[in-house]
Each structure stands twice: as C-alpha cells, then as structure tokens.
Amino acid sequence: MNFSDILRTAIYALRGNWMRSALTSLGVIIGIAAVIVMVSVGQGTQQEIDKMVSGLGSQRLDISPGAGRGGGGVRMSSASFFTLNEGDVDAIRSEIPEVQYVAGALRGNTQVVYAENNASTSWQGVQADFFDINGWVIANGQGFDAQDYTSAGKTVILGETVRRTLFGDEPGIGQTIRLGRVPFTVVGTLKPKGQGGFGQDQDDVVMVPLETARRRLMGAMGLPSGAVMQIALTVSDAKDLSYAQGEVEGLLRQRHRIKPGEEDDFNVRNISEIVATRTATTRLMSLLLGAVATISLIVGGIGIMNIMLVSVTERIREIGLRMAVGAGPADVRRQFLAEAMLLSLGGGVLGIVIGVAGALLVGKFSDLPVALNGQVIALAATFSIMTGLFFGYYPARKASQLDPIEALRQQ
Template structure:
C-alpha cells in the first residue's frame, strides 16, 4: 500500500466514528493548548525580565540606610534613618577598585508647575555617575554641567511624562518651572524608558543635581549635613559583583564604626540576585505548567491507545480479510499508526488554535506578558505527532500480529 492509500483508509475509518475520534482527541487538544499557553507566558516573562535587567542594570549594587528602631521597638522603613553620607560615596569611589561608577541619591515627592499646567511627580537629586549607572540618555537639551553639581544653580531635567503634561508637544528647554515653591530652569529632557520591570512609570520624574536637591528641596526633611538616602554603584564586570559587595560592606562597617557581630545600619541590594530570584521563580512556574501540559498529553495519549485497542477488537474480521487478500503485517501496522497519528494531529491543530487564542486572552485578562512565535507552534505540532506515534504503536503492533485465519473466524 502507498502512503496515500494508507492515509485515505485511515481517514475513512476515522470518519466512520467521527464522534469517538473527536472525544479521543480531547486530551491531546487540552495538552497542546496548555503547551502553547505555558511556553508563550514563559517566553513573555523572560523577555520582561530581560527588560527589567536592562532598566535596572545587571552590574549594579544599591546601598540604602537600614530602618531604625521606632517607638515600642518597631523597625521603621528602610531609608528612614540617615546613616549614609556623601563621604561614603567618595570612600567607595576611591577604595573599591571594582566600582566603575558611584552616585549618591536623594529623592522625594513634589508638585511641578508651569503656567496653568502642573503635575504631581517624584524628584531625584543625583550625582554625575547616576546617568551611566541607570543608562539614562538625554533626548533634548543637555545633561548637567560640572559646575551645576556645586549647588549654586537650579537646573532640572524632565522625564518624558512630566514634559508632556507641562509642555505638550514642546520640549520646554530654557523655560522656568516650579518644584514646590522653588523655580528651576529646564536644561534637558530624559529619553523615554516607559514602564519599568515592577510596573512603575520610569518617565514620571524630574532630576536635579544632588547638592541643589539637598539645599532647595530636601531641607525640610531634617537630614544631617551631607546625608544621602541611597548610593548606587556600577561594577566594572558582573563577575565582580560579589567581591565588590563584600568590600563595600566591610568599608561601610569600618567607616560607621560598627562592632563585630552588630547589625549593619545599611543594606546592600544586589540587582543581579533579585533578577536571578525572579528568573528561578519563572522557571519553576514554567516547569509546573509544563508538568500539567505533559499530564494532559499522557492522558490524551492513553485515550488514543485505549480507543485504538477497542478499534482493533471491533475490526478483527476486517483485519483478517485485508491480510487474506494480500496485506502484510507492516501494511496493517502502518494503517493503525496512521489513524492514531491523524487523531493526535487533528487534535494538535485544534489545540494550537485554542492555545494561541487562550494565551492572548490570558495575557489580556491576567495582565501577563505573552510572546508567541513560530517555534511554539512547531513544538506543539511535534508533540501532537509524537503522542500519536508513541501511544498508537502498541495497538498497531497488536493488529499486525493477528493470525488471518483466526481473525476471519471472528463474528
């Protein structure tokens, strides 16, 4: 028998019991749909993690003040205790060779006003290395000049969201805006970064030099002279993150005169560790979803095998007749394998369609990142064909081993 003859015979047999064939393929449909959804969400999440890494920096350490002890022994929020200083920034820059960039930071909330337009936003007081550490580019205008970091001038850089709110289609360069009650001159606009890895609008902020922020915007916060809320460190190589973190912790403990065994008054956050944790969580969820999809495929495959065994039992006389007129065991085996693979392939095609639609719906309703591509479809089709081939082999082999004389005696 030719391949076309086998295919035509298999289609005729399945059409004769189309309802049973449809129900048999249900497990494969569910399994393939689950594979599509699982892989699409996994790839989308990984792409989101990559986006977060590019936004946060994979070679970065963030140091913040640890929360102090409040009334009744309750620990206050991290950053509420002023334990870091500009001197710590300079010490890290000079004494930690792996630290390529170091920048102190102050931040707070404010109302920014231009004419009748205003916006509630966040201000950040930064040092020059902050732009390199966070990979911020200037879309319009210029970055701060070296003289601006002395604190005597009042320049400001606008995030894209703030620029649109205040100036619409204009860039606002040279205009005067008020941060709270203090006038600032717009010298530039930051390039847009959009939504961050944690869902925040990265463009909803304004940036001023650190000393200007200390004197003009943060004077009411009651901070000690020279204090900073956070220190960001850009390490020269990702391989040196652990050693740089250890050196920084030792240096700050020495500078802050912390006794051995005593608790640090600062906290070092390794961005790479956060990303690694999130990646591990994503991989675990992908494995769980993969296990569910695998179980569905196994159940579907067992269903195919059971139905094919029933079909062999029902068609013993037909098999004997085919062998009597010249069909060999290999022809019978190929025919039943073709039927099993057709059931699985048709179920796979339906499952692919449901999986693609389901992934898009899950992404929209569940607000999850989804990434569909041709490789996912090819993988799902291969799974469906493999399922039919694996679970259809035993019934096909059983049919091919029947004795034609005994088969013809069956009623």
C-alpha cells in the first residue's frame, strides 16, 4: 500500500465513527490550546518585564525615607518624616564616583486647569538629573534652565496625557495653566512612554523644578529645609550597583548620625533585584502552567492510545481479511499509526485555532499581556504530531502482530 492508500483508508475508518474520533481528539485539542495560551501569556509577561527594566533602568537605586528607631526609643518624631534632603543628594554626587546621575524629588497630586479643561494628575518636583535617570525625553519646547531650578521658577513640563487633556492637538507651549491655585507657564512636553510595567499611565504627570514644588506646591506643609521625598540614582556600570548601594548606605548613615545597631531612617531599593525576583516568579509560573498543559497533552495521548486499542479489538476480523488478501504487518501498522496521527493532528489544528483565539481574547479582555509568535504555533503543531506518533505506535504494533488465521476466526 502506498501513502495515499494508507491515508484514504485511515480517513474512511475514522469517518465511520466520527463522534468517537472527535471525542478522542478532545484531550489533544485542550492540551494544544492550553500550551499556546499559557506560553503566549508567559512570553507577553516577560516582554512587559523587559519593558519595565528598560523604563526603570537595571543600574538604578531608589532611596526613600524610613522611620528609624534606635536605643529602644523613637528616633524621629512624626513631624520629621522627611529624613532625606538635598545635602544627601550633593554628598552622593561628590563622594561616590560610581554614581552617574543622582536627583532628589518631591511628588504630590493636584488639579491642573486650562480654560474650561481640567484634569486631576500627579506632579513631580525634580532636579536636572531626574530626566536622564527616568528616560524622559522632551518632545516639544525645552527643559528647565538653570534659573528655573535655583529661583523656583513657575515653569512646568507636561506629560502627554495631561497635554492632550488640556490642549487637544495643540502643543500648548507658552500657555499658562494652573496647578491648584498657582499659575505656571508650559515650557515643554514629554515624549510619551505609555503604560508602565505595573499598569499605570506614565504620561499622566507634570514636572516642575524641585525648589518650585517645595515653595509653591508644598509651602503649607512646613517642610524641613531642602527636604526631598525620594532620591534616585544610576551607576555607569551595572557591575558597580551592589558596591554603590553599600557606599550609599554607609554615607547616609554617617550623614544622619546613625549609630551602630540603630535602624536606618531611609530605605534603599535596588530596582534590578525587584525585577529579577519578578522575572524568576514569572518563569516559575510559566513552567507550572506549561506542566499543566503538558499533562493535558499526555492525557489526550493516552485517550488516543486507549481508543486505538479498542479499535484494534473491534476490527480484528477486518485486520485478518486485509492480511489474507496480501497486506503485510507493515501495512497494517502504518494504517493504524496513520489513524492515530490523523486524530492527533486534527486535534492539534483545532487546538491551535482555539489557542490563538483564546490568547487574543485573554489579551483583549484582561490585564494579562499576550505575545503570539510563529514559534509557539510551530511548537504546538510538533507536539500534536509527536503525541500521535508516540501514543499510536503501540496499538499499531499490536494490530500488525495479529495472526491472520486467528483473526479470521473472530466473529
């Protein structure tokens, strides 16, 4: 028997009991669909993590205030939460050569108004290096000049979301807007970044000089002189990040006069460690979900093998007739193996269609990121073929080993 004869005979045999064939393929359909969806979600999540690393920087440290305690007593009052200041920023810049950029920042929320348009947004009071640290690029207009930083100039740079809300299609450069009750002149707009790694709109923000934020937007809070809410820094070489972290912690403990054994009044966060932890967690979840999908494929393959063994038992007389008219064991083995592979391949094709559709639906109706590519589909098709070949071989071999005379005696 040639290949076309084997294929035609296998299709005829499966079509004779199409309902059982469809149900037999169900396990493979579910397994392949699960593989595509799970792998697509895993790859999409990994891409989002890579995007987040690009946005945050793998060579970055963030320093925030912390309520330190020492000697069993409270080390600072509730009124002095702002334990970081511009002096710390200057000390880090001058005393730790591995640091490339460093900037202090204040932040808050406000209502931004222009004519009849308004938006509730967040503001950042920043120093010059803040833009380089966070990868912000001026799209229109210009950045703050030196005088803006030193004289608390009432100038503002808008994120794309705020600019679009206030000015529509216009750039808005030179226009006067209000942050709360304070008028500001728009000197620039930021190149959009889109959604961040944690789902936030990175463009829903406005930037003002640090001293402007302290005097104009937070004056009523009575901040300590030079206080900042956060210090961010980057190093020139990622290899120096851990060393720089230790140097920063030692320098701040010295400047804040923290004695040995006392708790720090600041927290240093290593972005790369957070991202690495999230990446490891994502990979672990992807492996777990992939294992579940693989189990579904194995169950589907066992179902195919089981049904093919039943088919061999039901068709013993047919096998005997085929051998009696000249079909050899190899012909019988190829026929049953072809039937098993058709079941698996048909289930694989349906599984690919359902998996691609399912992945697209997950990406559309949920917050999970999805990344489809041809390699995933090719992997799924290979899995389906291998499943049919592996689990169909034993029933095919059993059918080929039947004795023709004993087979013809079966009623």
